[in-house]
Amino acid sequence: MGFSEAVRNCLGKYATFSGRARRPEYWWFFLFVMLGGLVARLVDGALFGFGTPQAPETRIVGPLFSLAMFLPLLAAGWRRMHDTGRPGWYLLIPMLISLAILFFAGFGLAARMAGDGPGAGPGAMMPGMGAGLAAAAAIAQLAASILILWWLTRPSQKGPNDYGPEPRVRPVTEAPA
Numbered sequence: 001m002g003f004s005e006a007v008r009n010c011l012g013k014y015a016t017f018s019g020r021a022r023r024p025e026y027w028w029f030f031l032f033v034m035l036g037g038l039v040a041r042l043v044d045g046a047l048f049g050f051g052t053p054q055a056p057e058t059r060i061v062g063p064l065f066s067l068a069m070f071l072p073l074l075a076a077g078w079r080r081m082h083d084t085g086r087p088g089w090y091l092l093i094p095m096l097i098s099l100a101i102l103f104f105a106g107f108g109l110a111a112r113m114a115g116d117g118p119g120a121g122p123g124a125m126m127p128g129m130g131a132g133l134a135a136a137a138a139i140a141q142l143a144a145s146i147l148i149l150w151w152l153t154r155p156s157q158k159g160p161n162d163y164g165p166e167p168r169v170r171p172v173t174e175a176p177a
Helices: 003-012 023-048 061-083 088-114 129-152
Strands: none
Touching (some): 061 088, 061 129
């Protein structure tokens, strides 16, 4: 599967989370999204300027492109995980770790600001606890992200699996002798 075929296929399956996607399909589409984001940023810069410290740059095209590509890239990754025999929701593990960090950090901040608990109150912190938890969470997030990347690079599971039949591979035609 080539670049243009992968892009057409993934955009054609814009929000299809069922089935399987082979490695070339996912990685060619990933490249398309990265290059498209770069081009969109350059278009933003050409239209609105690249900004200065006094006047930050305006971004319109880049965020719109990212928003438009979020769902198809997630769906392609989901199908790619299925192709390796893993549930697609595993892609969400790093995001779930981030949400948990924000959730607990918010509760900790609220407790400190409300003055609940030992050593609480505006500006008070339990020494080392915040930094230690943040470091542990960052390590967990990094490990989860590396694991997801590893899974996305694994070969397809041969034959049918729980998520469907193996995606068809076009036979390679040999040049006439």
